Amino acid sequence: MKTKTADASGRGSDTSFKVSAPGRLHPYSEEAIEAAVHVMRNVEGQTQGPYLKAFEDAFKEYTGANHVFAVDNATNALRLSAILCNLTPDDEVIISSYTFCATAIPFGKTGAKIIWSDIDKDSWVASPEDIERKITAKTKALVVVHLLGMPVDMPAIMKLAEKHNLRVVEDCAQAPGSMIDGRKVGTFGDFGCFSWHGAKNMTTLGEGGCLSVRSDEDAKLVPGIRHNGCRGFKGERERYWVPAMSDVDIDIDGVWPNNFCIGEAQCAVGIEELKHLDDINDTLITQANKIISAMEDTPEITFAKVPEGYKHLYHQFILHFEGTENGKNRNDLLDIMVNKYKIKCIVQYYPLYRYPLFQKLGAGEQDCPVLENWWDNSFSLPWWCGMDDETIDYLVSSLKSAVKELKSS
Ligand SMILES: Cc1ncc(COP(=O)(O)O)c(C=O)c1O
Numbered sequence: 001m002k003t004k005t006a007d008a009s010g011r012g013s014d015t016s017f018k019v020s021a022p023g024r025l026h027p028y029s030e031e032a033i034e035a036a037v038h039v040m041r042n043v044e045g046q047t048q049g050p051y052l053k054a055f056e057d058a059f060k061e062y063t064g065a066n067h068v069f070a071v072d073n074a075t076n077a078l079r080l081s082a083i084l085c086n087l088t089p090d091d092e093v094i095i096s097s098y099t100f101c102a103t104a105i106p107f108g109k110t111g112a113k114i115i116w117s118d119i120d121k122d123s124w125v126a127s128p129e130d131i132e133r134k135i136t137a138k139t140k141a142l143v144v145v146h147l148l149g150m151p152v153d154m155p156a157i158m159k160l161a162e163k164h165n166l167r168v169v170e171d172c173a174q175a176p177g178s179m180i181d182g183r184k185v186g187t188f189g190d191f192g193c194f195s196w197h198g199a200k201n202m203t204t205l206g207e208g209g210c211l212s213v214r215s216d217e218d219a220k221l222v223p224g225i226r227h228n229g230c231r232g233f234k235g236e237r238e239r240y241w242v243p244a245m246s247d248v249d250i251d252i253d254g255v256w257p258n259n260f261c262i263g264e265a266q267c268a269v270g271i272e273e274l275k276h277l278d279d280i281n282d283t284l285i286t287q288a289n290k291i292i293s294a295m296e297d298t299p300e301i302t303f304a305k306v307p308e309g310y311k312h313l314y315h316q317f318i319l320h321f322e323g324t325e326n327g328k329n330r331n332d333l334l335d336i337m338v339n340k341y342k343i344k345c346i347v348q349y350y351p352l353y354r355y356p357l358f359q360k361l362g363a364g365e366q367d368c369p370v371l372e373n374w375w376d377n378s379f380s381l382p383w384w385c386g387m388d389d390e391t392i393d394y395l396v397s398s399l400k401s402a403v404k405e406l407k408s409s
Contacts, residue, residue, distance in 0.1 A: 019382050019391060020344035024198055025315075026280055026385035032272035036205065039265040048227070051267035056210070058271050063176075063184045065192065065212035067219035070267055071226060074173040074195030076260040077211035078143075079106035081169045081191035083225060083255060084218050087112040091140040096126045096152075096171070097351050097368050098375070099145040103171045104352055107143060108361055115139070116353050118368035120153075122305040124318070127370070128156035134367075135160065141167040146175035146185045147349070149201075149281070149313025150304055154180055154188035161189070169193065173209075174315040176201060177281045181309040186212045196266070201280050201315055201385075202273040204266035221251040229257035280385050281313045287387050288314040294396040300324060300403050316348065317383045320374060321403075328406040330377040336405060341398035345379050 014020040043049060052070055060068040071077050087093060089111035095104045097116035108114055115134050120127040126144045142161060144152040154170070161168045168189030172178070176194050178185045186192020196208030213219045224231055229248045250257065292303050302320045306312045321330045330347075337343045352358050353366040366372075381395055 014344055016342075017338075017344040017382075018342035019394065021382035021384050024203065025201060025284075025383075028269070029272055029276055031275075032269045035268035035272045036265045039268045043264050046265065047261055047263045049264050051264040051271065052262065055267035055270045055274075058274055059194075059210050060212075062274060062277070063186055063192070063212055065184075065187050066215070067213040067222075069211045069213065069219075069222050069226060070262045070270070071209045071211055071260040072262050073197065073207050074171070074193045074209040075102040075106060076258070077191075077193035077195075077209045078102065078169065078171065079109070079258070080211055080222060080225060080260065081193060082106040082110050083252070084191065084221060085110075085141045085167045085169065086252070087140055089113075090138065092136060092138040093141045093143060094131050094134050094139060095143040095352075096145040096147070097353055097366060098124070098349055098371050099147055099171065099352065100173070100349060101352060101355065101357065102173070103143060103145050104358070104363070107141075108358075108363060112140065113138070114358070114363040116351075116363075116366050116368055117142075117144075118370045119374065121370050121374070123150055123153075123307065124304045124374070125150050126152045126157075128153050128160060130368075130370075131157070132160055135164050135166075139164065139166060141169060142189075143169045143171060144189075145171040145173075146178050148304075148318060149175045149178045149284075149315040150306070151175065151178045151180050151185050151310050151312065153307070154185065158188055167191075172212075173197070174200065175313060177277055177311070178313050179311040187214070190214050190218065196270060196273075201284070201313060202270070202277050204262065204270040204273065208262050208266050208270060224249065224251040225255070225257045226260045227257070228259050281311075283385050284314040284383075285312070287385075287392065288317055290392055291317070291381075291396055294392075295399065298400050298403055300407075301399060314383075317381050318348065318378055319381065321377045321379065323377060324403070324407045326407070326409070328409065330379055332406055333402050334379060336402040337398060341394075341402065343395065343398055344382050346382075347379050351375055 012023040056068045087110035091112040093112045094115045118130040170189045170192045172186040172192045173195035192212035194210040196204040198206040233247045300322045
């Protein structure tokens, strides 16, 4: 069947299916739309003004992070983290292999050697045991991803970091609001990187991000690296124009700065969207739990196990098909789901070491047996916030029927 998709990732409503996911998880609130228009009509400087500060303050309060910097996207929040980790080509950085490519690219750019970490067999996110196995004298940083909103076991990761003196970056692009025992992700490690991309649980006009920073020393370095090294001149100035409008300097020896700034209208939208984030997350959790409990009688389909005290946000809904005794696999299942029931299932996040980009750049080696064994039978159901019961029932009944058909074929 030919499919029409809205973007290169395969997202977007598709009328040739009975159920397909829209490109966005939920619509904007009216307040968010009004906030954007208000900035467009009334705010002179469209960047780095009061809305930036207010958005950063609001997200700092929401997460409980020590410092928050809003940026143009999570890729650049990760890039800032990679710069601040001060990685060199002599270092190794251990990165989750099961994630979106943007987790790893900023670290690859430092020249450090990427070592891929495996997933935990139950939670399907980074395994601290596997990471520990891969730490060497050259390891300088760990990059873990709370993929789909499932928190990685951060207490275990932080123990490793302390023991081996490592920097820790949390990729929270899909996990704003995920928690472990009431503590938000992005506040455990040195850095937390959040995304406000259009497909995320909350968006700031299609692009946007935030970086949370734990230490005051790191936080001091961010503004200059984020904004082309610009800063005010030191001290009182008799004439504000002497010697010039603003100074330009470097914050880390030998490191060129960047422009990773986000606009005021985006920040104004972010302030409003943040007010609804918990409702959106809770709706996604309720939907997921409905499907999981309705599928209890079909052990061939499994779901990530959420550890006690963890809040998993179900940014996307990924399942695993264990297969049938007569040798039917995920692709056989999706043939039925797609062609017979017209449900646009997709397969997301190829293990990064399998992509040509990483292979061609010298990061094609892997030692991730759990992911290798699991990934080829994983898939996603179409997913958005506010699915009605009729749609959920149709997804569940189709999935059950498809499994039954395969077992008896
Ligand atoms: C896990 C993960 N990391 C990083 C990113 C990069 O986010 P952004 O698109 O905001 O650069 C994404 C988003 O698509 C993501 O899903």
